[in-house]
Amino acid sequence: MNRLTLRRVLARIFVGAGLIALIAAAVYALIPFARHAATGLNYPYTLNYGEGPLLDQAIRLARGENIYRADLELPPYTITNYPPIYVLAQTPFIGAFGAALWYGRLITLLSTLIAALCIGLIARAITRDNVAGLAAGLAFPAIPYVFHWSILARIDALALAFSLLGLLLIAQQPRKMWALIGAALLLTLAAYTRQSYLLAAPLAAFVWLWTQISFQRAVGFAVLVGCLVIGVFVLLVVATQGGIFFHIVTANVNRLDFALVEFYALEMTQALPIFLIGAGAYLLIGAAGGRPAWWLVAAYLAGSTGAALTISKIGSDVNYLWELCAALCLAFGALIGMFARWQWGFIARALLLIALAAGIVMAADFSASKYQPIMEARVRDPERMDRLIETIRANDAPILADEAMALLALNGKPLLFQPFEFSELARAGVWNEAPFIEALERGDYPLVLMYQPALNPELRFERWTEAMLRAINDYYRPAFQAAEITVYEHVTR
Numbered sequence: 001m002n003r004l005t006l007r008r009v010l011a012r013i014f015v016g017a018g019l020i021a022l023i024a025a026a027v028y029a030l031i032p033f034a035r036h037a038a039t040g041l042n043y044p045y046t047l048n049y050g051e052g053p054l055l056d057q058a059i060r061l062a063r064g065e066n067i068y069r070a071d072l073e074l075p076p077y078t079i080t081n082y083p084p085i086y087v088l089a090q091t092p093f094i095g096a097f098g099a100a101l102w103y104g105r106l107i108t109l110l111s112t113l114i115a116a117l118c119i120g121l122i123a124r125a126i127t128r129d130n131v132a133g134l135a136a137g138l139a140f141p142a143i144p145y146v147f148h149w150s151i152l153a154r155i156d157a158l159a160l161a162f163s164l165l166g167l168l169l170i171a172q173q174p175r176k177m178w179a180l181i182g183a184a185l186l187l188t189l190a191a192y193t194r195q196s197y198l199l200a201a202p203l204a205a206f207v208w209l210w211t212q213i214s215f216q217r218a219v220g221f222a223v224l225v226g227c228l229v230i231g232v233f234v235l236l237v238v239a240t241q242g243g244i245f246f247h248i249v250t251a252n253v254n255r256l257d258f259a260l261v262e263f264y265a266l267e268m269t270q271a272l273p274i275f276l277i278g279a280g281a282y283l284l285i286g287a288a289g290g291r292p293a294w295w296l297v298a299a300y301l302a303g304s305t306g307a308a309l310t311i312s313k314i315g316s317d318v319n320y321l322w323e324l325c326a327a328l329c330l331a332f333g334a335l336i337g338m339f340a341r342w343q344w345g346f347i348a349r350a351l352l353l354i355a356l357a358a359g360i361v362m363a364a365d366f367s368a369s370k371y372q373p374i375m376e377a378r379v380r381d382p383e384r385m386d387r388l389i390e391t392i393r394a395n396d397a398p399i400l401a402d403e404a405m406a407l408l409a410l411n412g413k414p415l416l417f418q419p420f421e422f423s424e425l426a427r428a429g430v431w432n433e434a435p436f437i438e439a440l441e442r443g444d445y446p447l448v449l450m451y452q453p454a455l456n457p458e459l460r461f462e463r464w465t466e467a468m469l470r471a472i473n474d475y476y477r478p479a480f481q482a483a484e485i486t487v488y489e490h491v492t493r
Helices: 003-042 051-062 085-097 102-127 130-142 144-149 156-172 177-191 200-212 215-239 243-250 259-271 273-289 293-312 318-338 345-379 382-394 405-410 419-427 434-442 459-463 466-475
Strands: 399-401 447-451 476-482 485-490
Touching: 003 102, 003 130, 003 144, 003 345, 051 085, 051 102, 051 405, 085 102, 085 156, 102 130, 102 156, 102 293, 102 318, 130 144, 130 318, 130 345, 144 318, 144 345, 156 177, 156 200, 156 293, 156 318, 177 200, 177 215, 200 215, 200 293, 200 318, 215 243, 259 273, 259 293, 259 318, 259 345, 273 293, 273 318, 273 345, 293 318, 318 345, 382 405, 382 476, 382 485, 399 405, 419 459, 419 466, 434 466, 447 459, 459 466, 466 476
Parallel strands: 399 447
Antiparallel strands: 447 485, 476 485
């Protein structure tokens, strides 16, 4: 056996062992992921505050209503914080099945799987290595923040799927005009699903085109994306009489708390240390080695890190970290692919695959300890919701809710007030809460359903202003509590 043959045999053995470890770890993570997804799809009630407003918007859009009203001085006091694509995607289901949360969650779940597939295909395209692609794609569903958010009826997974599909076209076919046009359309769809997706993927596509083709091609692509985004925005501004600008720009004025950045940065070092080390190693080694793939990965990491820093907004959650998590998986895959053509690189590849397997197990264990209990607590004894639902159905009078907003939409009741959104607008001086406070005092809203979880008793102070809470305390009395939701009734004086 000559040296070349021996090296090939050893490469197959070493890399094969690494792949076995990776696949075993992926199965370890994917089994609870599948159970988590099935639980979420089958649970008919609220899992997250943001699900209610999005369902209400889909219902109103299906009726042909303008979900971006320009005048918010009069009720209903509702805000549509995001562009319309995700809400629009739910409207066919509204007509076919009525109001429900399962199809919004199904869109999220399928989008998560598409995103994982795209991460793997992008890694394969830029490294020309199947193992790198497999590793990058399998890692993504194991990320705790992906595990937690992948079954909520929220916009983020669809936005990520669109953006990664666009980036995939650029990575695979940077010289084809049809690919550039398709990518521009997909990136525009991503931006009109969540506006923050205008940064990371477009930046990575621009840098990739610049380094692989020419600066002129990159600028032409940027102009195409810019024209599409601006053109659609102008049409929407006209159609909504300026309302969309207020809703998705002005109304996103949440206060900042940089302690949130510190908290999640520390948590990521605990949950994803191997992913972070791998991404850092790739940035350093790739920069020194001058690999072409480095430019796309580095740009995507930079853009997604910038987007992740907006988690400092009060009320933000782990969905702000999704692009960064996708970038970490892509970087680790690229790191594995970097050693594919090194003479003895199979040793490094095997070690990296085993390290990634360990990282996936650590991530899955973190999900099991932090996020799985949250789901279990939410879905335990659905009958706890029965009294709330009976109360909602039995009252024709206007009802206010925070966490239970989805219960209103599910039972044919309109959303009349979004507490967190308008509390932030009031604190920022953008919205005058005085008429609303007077309405509370008069009893215009006879029932208020307030979520007061035992593990987060201060949550009401985030979602309601002091003036609102004072009015509820003075003019309402608690009638009963179910599923950690207190029902307050207005008291006639």
